[in-house]
Amino acid sequence: MRVRNKPWAKELLEENPKFVILKPEEHKGRLHEFFGNNNPIHIEVGTGKGRFITEMAKANPNINYIGIELSTSVIVTALEKIIEDQIPNVKLMNVNAEKLTDYFADGEISRLYLNFSDPWPKTRHEKRRLTYKRFLAIYEQILKPNGEIHFKTDNRGLFEYSLVSFSNYGLLLTFVSLDLHKSDYEGNIMTEYEEKFSKRGFPIYRSEVMFGSQNKSYAKTEDTE
Secondary structure (H helix, E strand, C coil): CCCCCCCHHHHHHCCCCCCCCCCCHCCCCHHHHCCCCCCCEEEEEECCCCCHHHHHHHHCCEEEEEEEEECCCHHHHHHHHHHHCCCCCCECCCCCCCHHHCCCCCCCEEEEECCCCCCCCCHHHHHHCCCHHHHHHHHHHHHHHHEEEEEEEHHHHHHHHHHHHHHHCCEEEEECCCCHHHHCCCCCCCHHHHHCCCCCCCEEEEEEEEEECCCCCCCCCECCC
């Protein structure tokens, strides 16, 4: 889907250093100072328009959230939500996920969210998928020991690929649902895409995985099909 260019977006980001980490490399390893507390830090890679990250921040005031999005014209919508509600525990980074180790110190993050990432369905584009092993290595570096990835998608092909990728990497599968909205999972906060896909009748796939437990695979599985 083509994103409408917003030429004023970069200026708005620069005008709001309270909510936008404009030079993230300068805060590497010191993000708690930026937030002004020592609460756990959770990040969302591909935060889009920000519904998920802002609602999570409201629901969990004792957790710090960072939304990461490459598109300036998209992330500015998330910023507008944060400004409107003056949410103190969520910040934004307008950066590329391939360079996360430039912005986060080893073990600085407690949890990472991947919501409705681009499936890159063609085989030749496998390395671009955010659950490809190269990205998993990046996440492992910035996450604390036993740090978690929470992953949601409407794309079954990407979900199946990701489960295999997680397993091959040695991650511990702790939760798998093949139809999240028909499961007994509590506390789900929908993204904009999730609401749209769900209304069309698409099942939502979700998994939780943990680093630190190599070569093990135990999962609570919910399959309503």
